[in-house]
Amino acid sequence: MLRITTRQTISMEKTMKYKPTDAELEILQVLWQNGAATVRTINDALNKDNDDTIGYTTTLKIMQIMAEKGLLSRDESNRTHIYTAEVREDEVQQAFVSKLMDSVFRGSAMKLVLQALGSGKTSTSELQQIRALLDEELENNANRTAEETAAHTPSTRKKSSK
Amino acid sequence: MLRITTRQTISMEKTMKYKPTDAELEILQVLWQNGAATVRTINDALNKDNDDTIGYTTTLKIMQIMAEKGLLSRDESNRTHIYTAEVREDEVQQAFVSKLMDSVFRGSAMKLVLQALGSGKTSTSELQQIRALLDEELENNANRTAEETAAHTPSTRKKSSK
DNA sequence: TATAATTTACGAAAGAGTTCGTAGAATGTT
DNA sequence: AACATTCTACGAACTCTTTCGTAAATTATA
Incomplete structure (x- = not known):
């Protein structure tokens, strides 16, 4: 059940260590939806929808970087590593919303909400x-x-x- | 008076030529609030709030780039050029909201709205x-x-x- | 007028992000 | 066993953004 987060969340608002980049975000989306996965799985998923294919080593590289940053963890017990998201979706969403509110809406959640609702979707x-x-x-x-x-x-x- | 934009806006949704960068956004904010201005004025404004000062030529350079991109226009009739925003605030806001909705909220305006309201501000x-x-x-x-x-x-x- | 300050223009450096080629190791296939 | 495939690791190239130093021209000041 979706809820508007309560007053507590405000003060506890964690400043996220690293804000994911665009490429990182696409990888996180796959992990958030399907759970832990290999580079192969994720690379396939990314190339399912997209017209221009992303190279395997590109995905690998980015996921390695994400692991260094702490956005992902990985199980190296087998040769084919298995990656897991180490940041929650709502946590990342909040970070992006905060950033957007500050930089584009001068801190007004209301204006942001109205623009979002006005998008008509x-x-x-x-x-x-x-x-x-x-x-x-x-x-x-x-x-x-x-x-x-x-x-x-x-x-x-x-x-x-x- | 603030209004939720109507259905028309949806189909007419212009894809913005260039999405402003962070530095560009700060400059646009000043222009949106104070109207046309010189590099000096804007550089001063940017350094009012901030602790670490931005060099004059840095601001100049970015504004020149913005003019090339079409984000700004400038009046060169005098030596000291006067710059004007060539994109509307709500247009830019919509571009950012759309991007955020796609990349972070999988297209759900509702989730975005709830996160924004949940920020407690x-x-x-x-x-x-x-x-x-x-x-x-x-x-x-x-x-x-x-x-x-x-x-x-x-x-x-x-x-x-x- | 000589000097200082302001402004534009140019270029280059530094950093972040993305992309991929190549190499080498491990695994699978014939 | 020989060959092919898969995977990780590494590094380099490329783009984009931000930053600023320097030069040259104009304007202001002493």
């Missing part, structure tokens, strides 16, 4: 889901505010309606 | 604004669907309430 049902989560979040905010107020002027408290 | 009032726009958009969708249906089975049509 969002279905009605998805828009409804977003609205539902938004409502949840807004209600949390309202309750939190109410509690803080209550701490100053103690009185009877209503429980949230849903 | 959005105030309650902003969340409410987003919600309102979302409602608008959803209502438009509903009406459009209704009209399409009506085209097949002609009948009386209700006008939207707002």
Whole structure:
């Protein structure tokens, strides 16, 4: 179940050691979707969709670099090494979103959201889901505010309606 | 007034000739906020906030390159050239959002939106604004669907309430 | 007018990322 | 066993970006 991450996540926001490059990102996508894999598997996957093929040694090289950087780990017990992603997808997503927000949207999450929604690729049902989560979040905010107020002027408290 | 861009924008989606680099983006930010400017002005602006100063010729060089690329135009009628942004902010924002959506969020605007909202930098009032726009958009969708249906089975049509 | 400051233009260096060729070792095939 | 395939490792070339030094021209200042 998708959730808007809570207040805690904000302060705990890890600054990622290395921001993956474009080529690294494509490799991570394969690993995130299919789990651990060999260079061969990943190179095949990358060349499935693309028109211009990427050389095997190119993929190998990049994955070696990623392992050095800590983006991947690898099992070398057999000759054919098996690579595993060492960064979570949502972690990387957050890093990219933060960067984008700072450099392109002057820190405004709202403008970013509106541009994303304006891209028109969002279905009605998805828009409804977003609205539902938004409502949840807004209600949390309202309750939190109410509690803080209550701490100053103690009185009877209503429980949230849903 | 901020609006979620309409359906038209989707098909007209211009593929931007050049995606600005980081350094280029910082220069564009200054131009978008303050209008046309000289190299000196921009270099000063860039060094206002930053701790490590950027050399004048560095800024100059990048702006010259940007002019070649068509990101900027310049008035050379005086010795001190005056540069103007030749790309709109929202256009560049859309290019970056599209790229991010494809490369990091596998095309899902929704996941991107949730990550952005989850960054916690959005105030309650902003969340409410987003919600309102979302409602608008959803209502438009509903009406459009209704009209399409009506085209097949002609009948009386209700006008939207707002 | 002589000197200093400003500005443009050019080029080159440094770093990061991507690509691939080649070599050598290990494995598979005939 | 001989040959072919697969895999890792290494290094080099190439592009792109950023940075700045230097030179030459113009403008400002003493």
